[in-house]
Amino acid sequence: MDFQPTQEHLMLSDMIGKFIENDYNLKDRISAGNSELGYSENTYKTLAELGIVGALFPEGVGGFGGTGYDISTVFEALGKGLVNEPLVDSALASGYILAATGQDALIEKLISGELRVALALIENGADYDWELPSQMAQKINGIWTISGKKTMVKYALGTDAIIVSSTTSSSEGISLFLIETGADGLNLHSFLTVDGGSASDIEFNNTPAILLGGEGQSYDLLASAIARNTLAVCAEALGIMDSIKNMTINYLRTRQQFGTVIGKFQALQHRTAQMLLEIEQAKSAVTNAANALEASTDERNRSIAAAKYSIGRIGCFVAEEAIQMHGGIGMTWEYELGHFAKRLVMIDHEWGDQDHHLMQFTTF
Amino acid sequence: MNLNFTVADQAFRKEVKNFLNENLSQDIATKMKADFELSKVEIESWHAVLHQQGWLTYSWPKEYGGTGWNSVQQFIFEEESAMAGAPRILPFGLKMLAPVLMEFGSKEQKDYWLPRMCDGHDWWCQGYSEPGSGSDLASLKTSAVRDGKDYIINGQKTWTTLGQHANMIFCLVRTNATGKPQAGISFILVDLATPGIEMRPIQTFDGGKEVNEVFFTDVRVPASNLVGEENMGWTYAKYLLAHERNGIANVGISNQKLTRLKRLALSQKRGSKPLAEDPLFAARLARLEIELRNLETTNLRVLDGFAHGAGPGPESSMLKIIGSELEQDFDDLTRRALGRHAQAHTPEVFEKGYNGPQVAPKNMANQSTAYFNKRKVSIYGGSNEIQKNIITKMILEL
Incomplete structure (x- = not known):
């Protein structure tokens, strides 16, 4: 047993930390997050040039990582700086799907940062359940088209292609399709997200599509891809909590009331202690999930569900406690905490919330 | 012991309901129920309606132009107003300054400032x-x-x-x-x-x-x-705090949020079933409803205690803590109920004449923003930590 990160992971983490320290201004991030696109394309390209996209994929497809620990290392480090460029939503799961379905030319461009591919999996009324897409795909004269609606497609603006899940007339299993963003019959209603970012509701109208993988055969592939994204946002949350923890500790050590620093008050000391030990539990949950990404499907699913449940519960707790302990200053746009807290709480709404994963855990 | 509202109370409730039905603009009610910020004009217009009716100063003693309603009637008015989505009466003049002026102000101050806060001058x-x-x-x-x-x-x-x-x-x-x-x-x-x-x-x-x-x-x-x-300003400020016991628990607002959330739970789906049938969600909702039932009675018990000469003790602090946390809990659970759509930020749907697409139901379009905004209620007006200090100071007598 060895809980120490490898030299490679330390270097990766350090490199991202230095990038954040030297080149990632949180003020710019916040204004990019509230721009139409919801992120900065320049920053995304810089991240790709630093090899951060490559770290998410194995050597066989042109990357240099791709394991659970690679993914958790990258996203924990990014979370500490509240980096919101769409590596999860436009690269991680979509790249995994492209690689697994032999789209070699595309995965190469994706790793270099030239290509981004969004995921359109969610439907109105289905919410966190991606397992049961409706039948949107149709094959006429050997050509596939997609018609119907998907909702909450994150960062669809600025991507080159979209992967859509669907059943087909001959199979109730999941099929995956690739659509070019510039294709005919694509109608995007785009909007901002509360945590700084963009998303779209998309209407497809006989939009030409390419089938990825076998018809009706992509359930396992999609489950593995989503497990990666789920792990990534859990690790991101961990990084965010680490930063929130530091801000809170720093505030308790410097803010004076009643003639002393407020960290001297036992009521706040105990709450801080509770926060710290919950964060340690969250870290263990993410470690378990990262470790299980290459394990059996059952073990992977159990660990991912446990991590996402833990992150959802602890993330909301940490966000709320940190704001409360800061008082009024924690409520301001100017102070960084609120922006970290918004992202942390919203992570509970991505890839299944804590209740969803708690129920999932009971079924394994 | 009889926990039923009297026939007179019920008739009063009906009168308030009718008034709200006839006078409250739906535009304003929609924004209120979605926790969307009102404009100055919208707030002032509701004040004017209440002033016309003589209800703007409902919490004032009769000799200053109050309604003479007893505390239960005041409670009913607040509850019905909140349920209907009426704007909250701005507390700063009418509920915070006015009682201080009445108790400690000079005759000139009362004669000058009190009417001006009613007719919209100030x-x-x-x-x-x-x-x-x-x-x-x-x-x-x-x-x-x-x-x-x-x-x-x-x-x-x-x-x-x-x-x-x-x-x-x-x-x-x-x-x-x-x-x-x-x-x-x-x-x-x-x-x-x-x-x-x-x-x-x-x-x-x-x-x-x-x-x-x-x-x-x-x-x-x-x-x-x-x-x-x-x-002597500290004494006046403290006087205000200890006498602020009506409305402080926000029972009406939480009731309105409960109604809204139950409706949402029927229309939202989880795994092709209504969210209301999800056992974890149902348990969360039940917990909040129970807390709210308890709080409503706690609030009424406090009011009754005051009517029978009790206090002022730690009651206001108690109501503030429970009420603020419960209101936050409703905003939290409503956000959860929205699932994936809680992340959408679409304030444009509240713009006049907007008829573009909606991501979340309109009355939910501001929900996550409201959830984050409502973190303030356990911070302002004396943070809940300070309220707990006040309670224990009174109880422990150390």
Whole structure:
């Protein structure tokens, strides 16, 4: 047993930390997050040039990582700086799907940062359940088209292609399709997200599509891809909590009331202690999930569900406690905490919330 | 013991309901139920409607133009108003300053200021907190120095809610820097048009612009604007806090949120079933409903206690803590109920004439923003930690 990160992971983490320290201004991030696109394309390209996209994929497809620990290392480090460029939503799961379905030319461009591919999996009324897409795909004269609606497609603006899940007339299993963003019959209603970012509701109208993988055969592939994204946002949350923890500790050590620093008050000391030990539990949950990404499907699913449940519960707790302990200053746009807290709480709404994963855990 | 509302109470409830039905604009109610910020005009228009009806001062004693409603009737009015989505009566003038003036103000002050806060002449805001004095309010430093017939004020106030709409501010200021901090504080009324005052907005992290900071540089205020005696301001502020027991628990607002959430739980789906049938969600909802039923009775018990001569003890603090946390819990669970769509930020749906696509149901389009914004309710008005200090100080007597 060895809980120490490898030299490679330390270097990766350090490199991202230095990038954040030297080149990632949180003020710019916040204004990019509230721009139409919801992120900065320049920053995304810089991240790709630093090899951060490559770290998410194995050597066989042109990357240099791709394991659970690679993914958790990258996203924990990014979370500490509240980096919101769409590596999860436009690269991680979509790249995994492209690689697994032999789209070699595309995965190469994706790793270099030239290509981004969004995921359109969610439907109105289905919410966190991606397992049961409706039948949107149709094959006429050997050509596939997609018609119907998907909702909450994150960062669809600025991507080159979209992967859509669907059943087909001959199979109730999941099929995956690739659509070019510039294709005919694509109608995007785009909007901002509360945590700084963009998303779209998309209407497809006989939009030409390419089938990825076998018809009706992509359930396992999609489950593995989503497990990666789920792990990534859990690790991101961990990084965010680490930063929130530091801000809170720093505030308790410097803010004076009643003639002393407020960290001297036992009521706040105990709450801080509770926060710290919950964060340690969250870290263990993410470690378990990262470790299980290459394990059996059952073990992977159990660990991912446990991590996402833990992150959802602890993330909301940490966000709320940190704001409360800061008082009024924690409520301001100017102070960084609120922006970290918004992202942390919203992570509970991505890839299944804590209740969803708690129920999932009971079924394994 | 009889927990039923009397026939008279029920008739009163009906009267309030009818009034709200006939007079409340649906535009405003929709925004209120979605926790969307109202404009100055919208708030003023509702004040005017209530003033016309004679209900704007419902909480005032009859001799000052109040309705003479008993505490249960006041409770019913607040509950029905909140359920209907009526704007909350702005507390700063009518509920915070007015009782202080009635108890401690001069006849001239009462005659001049009280009518003006009813007819819309004055919009009051509160100048209590300072950057260095939040929980420790008594440490406030903004000074008022007597100079002939005036006081000269220097310093800074912060977290001034809706100060951008106000023309008047009531402030706690330091008039004596020696001795116990509480003993050197005075309560003074300041016209915001006085030279030397600058108001700057503070944007909150949810994007809202409802709080401000106010800077005072050599601001000359007539000494006749001092309320009561010099250096007695702390007593007046405390008097207010202990008497603030109606409305503080926000039972009506939480009831409105419960109704809204139950409706949402029927229309939202989880795994092709209504969310209401999800056992984990149902348990969360049940817990909140039970807490709310308990709180409603706690609030009514407190009101009844006061009517029978009890208090003021720690009741206001108790109601504030439970009420604020429960309101936050409703916003939290409503956000959860929205699932994936909680992340969408689409305030444009509240723009007049908007008929574009909607991501979440319209009355939910602001939900996550509201959830983040409502983190303030356990911080402002004396944070819940301070309220707990007040309770234990009274109980432990150490």
